[in-house]
Amino acid sequence: MTIADRALTEELAGRKDMIVCRGVKKWFGDFQALRGVDITVKDREVMVVLGPSGSGKSTLIRCINRLEAHQEGSIVVDGVELTNDLRNIEKIRSEVGMVFQQFNLFPHLTVLDNVTLAPIWVRKKPKAEAVAKAMELLERVGIPEQAAKFPGQLSGGQQQRVAIARSLAMEPRVMLFDEPTSALDPEMIKEVLDVMKELARSGMTMIVVTHEMGFAREVADRLVFMESGEIVEVGTPEHFFANPKEERTKLFLSQIL
Amino acid sequence: MSDTSLSNMSRQPETPLPSPARWVRDNLFSSISNTLQTIFFSLIIFGLLRWVLGQVFSEESDWESVATNIRLLMTYNYPADQFVRIWVAAGTVFFAIGSSFAAWNINPAITIRRLVVGFVGFGVFLLLCAVIAPSVAPSSIRNGMYIVGAVLAVGGLVVRRLVPGAHLRFVPFSRLLTGAAAIIVALIWILPFGRHSFSDGELTIERGVSVASSTKVPWTVLFVVLLVAFFGGRVLAARFAPVMRRALIAWWVIGPAFVLFLVLRDPAFDWGRVWSVDVPIAAAFALGGGALLYVLARPGRDDLARVVGAVLVAFAIFNWIAAFAGWYPMLQKVRISFLLVGLVTLLVPTFAGERSARIRLATSWIGLIVVVHWLLTAINTESTLVISAPPFLGGLVLTVTIAYYVMLASFPLGVLLSLARTSKMPIFRVLSTSFIEVVRGVPLITVLFFFSIMLPLFLPRGMGISDLAAVFIGYTLFSAAYMAENLRGGLQSVRRGQYEASDALGLSTVQRTVFIVLPQALRVAIPNLVGQAIATFKETSLIAIVGGFDILRIANSTIPNQPDFLGQKRPALLFIALVYFVFTYSMSKSAQNLEKKLQAGQAR
Numbered sequence: 001m002t003i004a005d006r007a008l009t010e011e012l013a014g015r016k017d018m019i020v021c022r023g024v025k026k027w028f029g030d031f032q033a034l035r036g037v038d039i040t041v042k043d044r045e046v047m048v049v050l051g052p053s054g055s056g057k058s059t060l061i062r063c064i065n066r067l068e069a070h071q072e073g074s075i076v077v078d079g080v081e082l083t084n085d086l087r088n089i090e091k092i093r094s095e096v097g098m099v100f101q102q103f104n105l106f107p108h109l110t111v112l113d114n115v116t117l118a119p120i121w122v123r124k125k126p127k128a129e130a131v132a133k134a135m136e137l138l139e140r141v142g143i144p145e146q147a148a149k150f151p152g153q154l155s156g157g158q159q160q161r162v163a164i165a166r167s168l169a170m171e172p173r174v175m176l177f178d179e180p181t182s183a184l185d186p187e188m189i190k191e192v193l194d195v196m197k198e199l200a201r202s203g204m205t206m207i208v209v210t211h212e213m214g215f216a217r218e219v220a221d222r223l224v225f226m227e228s229g230e231i232v233e234v235g236t237p238e239h240f241f242a243n244p245k246e247e248r249t250k251l252f253l254s255q256i257l
Numbered sequence: 258m259s260d261t262s263l264s265n266m267s268r269q270p271e272t273p274l275p276s277p278a279r280w281v282r283d284n285l286f287s288s289i290s291n292t293l294q295t296i297f298f299s300l301i302i303f304g305l306l307r308w309v310l311g312q313v314f315s316e317e318s319d320w321e322s323v324a325t326n327i328r329l330l331m332t333y334n335y336p337a338d339q340f341v342r343i344w345v346a347a348g349t350v351f352f353a354i355g356s357s358f359a360a361w362n363i364n365p366a367i368t369i370r371r372l373v374v375g376f377v378g379f380g381v382f383l384l385l386c387a388v389i390a391p392s393v394a395p396s397s398i399r400n401g402m403y404i405v406g407a408v409l410a411v412g413g414l415v416v417r418r419l420v421p422g423a424h425l426r427f428v429p430f431s432r433l434l435t436g437a438a439a440i441i442v443a444l445i446w447i448l449p450f451g452r453h454s455f456s457d458g459e460l461t462i463e464r465g466v467s468v469a470s471s472t473k474v475p476w477t478v479l480f481v482v483l484l485v486a487f488f489g490g491r492v493l494a495a496r497f498a499p500v501m502r503r504a505l506i507a508w509w510v511i512g513p514a515f516v517l518f519l520v521l522r523d524p525a526f527d528w529g530r531v532w533s534v535d536v537p538i539a540a541a542f543a544l545g546g547g548a549l550l551y552v553l554a555r556p557g558r559d560d561l562a563r564v565v566g567a568v569l570v571a572f573a574i575f576n577w578i579a580a581f582a583g584w585y586p587m588l589q590k591v592r593i594s595f596l597l598v599g600l601v602t603l604l605v606p607t608f609a610g611e612r613s614a615r616i617r618l619a620t621s622w623i624g625l626i627v628v629v630h631w632l633l634t635a636i637n638t639e640s641t642l643v644i645s646a647p648p649f650l651g652g653l654v655l656t657v658t659i660a661y662y663v664m665l666a667s668f669p670l671g672v673l674l675s676l677a678r679t680s681k682m683p684i685f686r687v688l689s690t691s692f693i694e695v696v697r698g699v700p701l702i703t704v705l706f707f708f709s710i711m712l713p714l715f716l717p718r719g720m721g722i723s724d725l726a727a728v729f730i731g732y733t734l735f736s737a738a739y740m741a742e743n744l745r746g747g748l749q750s751v752r753r754g755q756y757e758a759s760d761a762l763g764l765s766t767v768q769r770t771v772f773i774v775l776p777q778a779l780r781v782a783i784p785n786l787v788g789q790a791i792a793t794f795k796e797t798s799l800i801a802i803v804g805g806f807d808i809l810r811i812a813n814s815t816i817p818n819q820p821d822f823l824g825q826k827r828p829a830l831l832f833i834a835l836v837y838f839v840f841t842y843s844m845s846k847s848a849q850n851l852e853k854k855l856q857a858g859q860a861r
């Protein structure tokens with residue numbers, strides 16, 4: 001363990017557990033997509049998940065807000081265990097925000113309605129308050145002037161920033177990002193990453209699946225490398241980019257760096 | 258002025274038109290095969306037109322059979338001394354149309370060029386008709402067609418010459434509407450339609466004059482109402498458009514029920530009973546239910562609301578079972594109200610919220626109870642029952658009424674069926690699929706027979722149903738099955754990501770369906786739904802078979818049996834074909850506009 005690693009471990013140890021996965025297993029029919037994943041994400045930690053396509057990264061974070069149901073093991077989010085109990089699922093979903101590769105904005109609603117819908121109907125916020133908060137968030141992601149437009153009228157980068165604002169409007173404790181920049185043209189990646197960096201600095205707990213190594217190096221507290229539904233290696237960016245232990249990690253990094 | 262410039266800014270102007278000669282060469286005679294096709298199809302069209310004109314002006318066609326029977330075709334035997342009700346009902350419809358145009362800022366992009374092309378085309382068409390009309394055509398009509406056709410064609414071409422950039426300038430909708438209304442009203446006052454009347458069984462016809470003022474005046478008033486509603490509505494819409502839209506949507510859904518009762522005559526309420534029984538019951542449900550909803554809609558009481566709702570629905574279902582078994586008596590409206598309060602309570606978690614949301618929920622409930630109880634009370638009173646019997650309600654009024662209500666009622670039913678069919682719960686899927694498949698496997702006529710003849714036999718003692726209501730229920734169920742199938746296509750087109758995003762935001766299943774899935778599915782389904790609406794409208798003619806006097810039956814069997822017009826079918830059939838066409842064509846046209854508008858909104 002390097003000095004940086006040790007310092008981080010000590011620092012993180014003092015914080016509260018935000019997400020705890022223990023032996024999480026998940027099958028799609030006969031195919032096992034997760035083979036016993038153990039991971040703990042601490043409060044205000046930014047964790048970046050790396051791994052080749054098909055390694056189960058999306059499946060893992062989709063299990064964390066129950067878009068997929070895991071079959072074995074346990075997932076506890078902010079002290080609430082994910083079971084089939086509908087109330088726990090609803091509670092967790094309103095605590096956990098998710099940003100998708102394909103944005104998944106609601107095309108028939110304006111940007112403002114996209115952002116205020118859930119606060120008004122799920123959080124039961126008064127409309128004026130929800131709108132004020134939405135405008136504040138659109139300001140924060142840098143597109144307040146697009147509030148009255150429809151998603152189809154925005155560029156990909158702008159749409160993804162609206163999607164981030166939409167998730168933040170629910171005031172989540174945790175944000176999950178599933179390859180948020182993979183569907184974007186290169187010139188738009190930066191504007192989205194900048195928003196995410198700002199979010200990380202503000203102390204949001206984040207799990208980010210991404211191939212943007214610059215982002216991982218700059219923002220991540222810890223990196224996780226997954227392959228074939230397993231976690232192969234966990235460590236700080238320094239550890240990963242300087243001297244990864246596992247052969248598979250080295251091979252993967254050499255391919256994408 | 259202002260809307261001219263607005264529409265110019267927001268719309269692509271049409272491309273400039275090539276000269277007519279050039280257009281004809283490029284499009285009709287560009288090659289040999291193209292020329293042959295043009296000639297071939299022109300001959301076919303020419304032949305068809307000739308045939309239609311031959312029918313219209315045939316010596317055997319007595320158009321007085323239509324002119325005399327206009328009132329019969331429109332309203333059948335509606336009592337003449339009650340006619341003002343029909344006019345008032347029509348007035349409310351015209352008012353709603355005018356204000357809806359204003360509230361939704363309807364503004365189709367029609368350039369001066371398109372208008373001119375339309376007028377010139379119509380003028381040329383009239384000239385053509387005048388030339389090829391058979392020799393028996395009255396010379397007054399032929400000359401009239403020559404003159405009007407020439408005026409339109411030449412006038413149009415002159416306007417096109419005089420107005421520079423006709424293809425760039427949009428005609429504001431306000432002027433189109435005013436112009437159309439003015440032309441129609443002027444025609445009503447000028448056209449020598451003649452006055453036809455039966456007095457003491459004798460047909461008297463006064464030729465060469467315009468229609469009686471008992472027709473002219475109400476129509477003029479209707480168009481004035483339309484324009485007043487439109488221009489007044491525009492002033493209001495400038496400030497209150499969202500409120501207006503909500504009010505108008507409510508009116509289009511609830512208003513027709515009131516209009517129907519206006520047409521079906523005021524209910525002859527037994528006021529003693531109304532005050533001692535009906536009002537107290539309605540008040541109990543309105544206030545009790547409102548209080549219950551208000552209490553349960555406090556955030557955090559979702560589970561309690563679900564339990565109470567489930568208990569109430571179970572109780573309501575038990576009540577219906579008890580009614581069939583005859584265990585204990587209970588007023589029909591009480592049974593219905595229990596079911597309503599249960600269903601609404603189940604929806605409470607969706608609409609729960611802070612104080613203003615809860616007040617809104619409670620007041621909506623009170624409004625619902627008032628409307629439902631008024632309808633339930635009115636529907637069972639003497640004069641409504643009498644006049645809704647077939648001898649009174651008929652003609653175009655019956656056709657339009659049945660079509661509108663069937664569409665209105667089958668829509669929510671179709672939505673529920675399609676949702677059930679695509680749901681994850683096997684029991685819903687099986688029930689809905691079997692219903693849809695059974696209904697779609699049976700011809701409409703069988704369904705109508707079943708409901709008008711068989712249904713009354715299955716009803717429990719003391720529960721009757723009028724013919725019209727039976728037909729209406731059968732037709733609604735039939736239409737709902739098709740509606741569900743049309744919607745299913747729309748539902749399947751909603752991408753999985755939309756469901757995932759809604760779930761990730763914590764929306765409940767009902768919220769996801771109402772706010773995200775249905776609006777997107779409906780947009781996709783609009784063309785099919787309109788096709789279905791048109792079919793529904795046309796197939797109302799089948800209610801003739803179970804005893805209704807719709808417009809087709811009057812044309813096909815009532816008029817030909819009148820002593821004055823024995824055997825005269827052709828003119829009336831041609832006339833109602835035109836009526837059907839006007840209705841269906843405007844339906845499909847407005848659906849196209851709606852589609853364009855929605856697409857422009859989303860601008861993918």
Ligand SMILES: Nc1ncnc2c1ncn2[C@@H]1O[C@H](COP(=O)(O)OP(=O)(O)O)[C@@H](O)[C@H]1O
Nearest residue numbers: 028031033051052053054055056057058059060
């Ligand atoms: N809904 C599904 N049905 C069947 N197989 C799936 C499904 N979702 C993912 N998989 C499989 O699970 C594996 C992991 O997928 P995923 O988590 O999306 O990988 P990653 O995000 O790392 O590329 C892949 O082999 C994929 O084919």
Ligand SMILES: [Mg+2]
Nearest residue numbers: 057058059179
């Ligand atoms: Mg993935």
